[in-house]
Amino acid sequence: MILTGLHLLWSYKCTYECDHCFVWGSPWQEGTFALRQLDEILRQGRELGTVEWICFEGGEPFLYYATLLRGIQRAKEEGFKTGIVTNTYWAIEEADALETLRPFAGLVDDFSISADLYHGDEVQTTQVQTARAAAEKLRIPVRIITIAQPETEDTTEAIGQIPPGESGVMFRGRAAENLVERAGRKPWDSFTECPHEDLRDPGRIHIDPLGNVHICQGISLGNLFHTPLGTICDTYDPDSHPVIGPILDGGPAELVRRYGLPHAESYADACHLCYEARRDLRSRFPQILTPDQMYGVPEDE
Numbered sequence: 001m002i003l004t005g006l007h008l009l010w011s012y013k014c015t016y017e018c019d020h021c022f023v024w025g026s027p028w029q030e031g032t033f034a035l036r037q038l039d040e041i042l043r044q045g046r047e048l049g050t051v052e053w054i055c056f057e058g059g060e061p062f063l064y065y066a067t068l069l070r071g072i073q074r075a076k077e078e079g080f081k082t083g084i085v086t087n088t089y090w091a092i093e094e095a096d097a098l099e100t101l102r103p104f105a106g107l108v109d110d111f112s113i114s115a116d117l118y119h120g121d122e123v124q125t126t127q128v129q130t131a132r133a134a135a136e137k138l139r140i141p142v143r144i145i146t147i148a149q150p151e152t153e154d155t156t157e158a159i160g161q162i163p164p165g166e167s168g169v170m171f172r173g174r175a176a177e178n179l180v181e182r183a184g185r186k187p188w189d190s191f192t193e194c195p196h197e198d199l200r201d202p203g204r205i206h207i208d209p210l211g212n213v214h215i216c217q218g219i220s221l222g223n224l225f226h227t228p229l230g231t232i233c234d235t236y237d238p239d240s241h242p243v244i245g246p247i248l249d250g251g252p253a254e255l256v257r258r259y260g261l262p263h264a265e266s267y268a269d270a271c272h273l274c275y276e277a278r279r280d281l282r283s284r285f286p287q288i289l290t291p292d293q294m295y296g297v298p299e300d301e
């Protein structure tokens with residue numbers, strides 16, 4: 001497995017609690033990166049020798065402004081390209097947005113704004129427009145990420161990354177609970193492949209503050225605070241992996257068949273079936289189908 005991008009879930013905390021969120025981000029979620037952990041990840045990323053991008057996502061990374069800024073500076077000092085994804089809650093007026101973004105000018109190579117009807121009453125709220133204008137003024141490369149409403153047919157084509165423009169909902173995480181009623185359904189056994197992730201050779205992975213290395217949110221290949229990322233990459237065998245193997249063999253439908261899981265007759269999409277199946281398998285594969293945050297389990301359960 002050769003990685004070119006490390007996407008850090010800088011915090012599970014978010015100002016919003018969006019219905020489509022893969023990672024169950026909310027003001028009540030726990031788990032945020034410390035700089036000490038970032039140093040360790042940058043060291044491991046550098047050792048791989050193939051990593052080009054370090055991206056800071058969430059949750060909402062601007063909630064931890066000082067460490068986000070320092071993280072971007074350190075990643076840049078190490079020679080990586082850097083990205084940030086934000087909901088722009090901080091862009092109150094133009095002067096605020098400019099002051100917030102000014103320290104990032106010249107340091108950020110991809111500044112992505114989440115803007116859709118999950119984040120506000122209109123697709124591009126005043127805050128989104130204000131943040132975008134400030135980024136453009138500071139010559140920070142900016143783009144907009146928009147997720148369609150659940151009634152829209154899935155328009156996501158790109159593998160492993162939400163592309164600029166409008167993309168369809170993937171019914172995993174909170175979307176698998178809050179949005180599926182509004183979506184069409186297809187028979188469970190029609191989901192014979194993973195349509196969104198390159199599970200054999202992912203190219204980029206997500207890392208959370210607990211150290212989990214996610215090939216898809218909630219499927220951990222290991223914990224880089226216990227096993228070096230280089231070892232996780234070198235020993236990754238997709239076909240013999242107990243969760244990835246069946247999905248590669250025949251999609252989420254095969255995961256259900258392989259483990260004899262209960263299922264409904266129809267699901268909103270492949271991710272919906274996959275997410276439900278994985279939830280049923282968590283007690284069997286607790287080190288892989290983790291952490292609780294990715295499955296919407298409250299801290300005290």
Ligand code: SF4
Pocket residue numbers: 170172193194195196197216217247252270271272274275
């Ligand atoms: S089908 Fe499963 S592994 Fe593939 S993107 Fe959806 S949730 Fe992730």
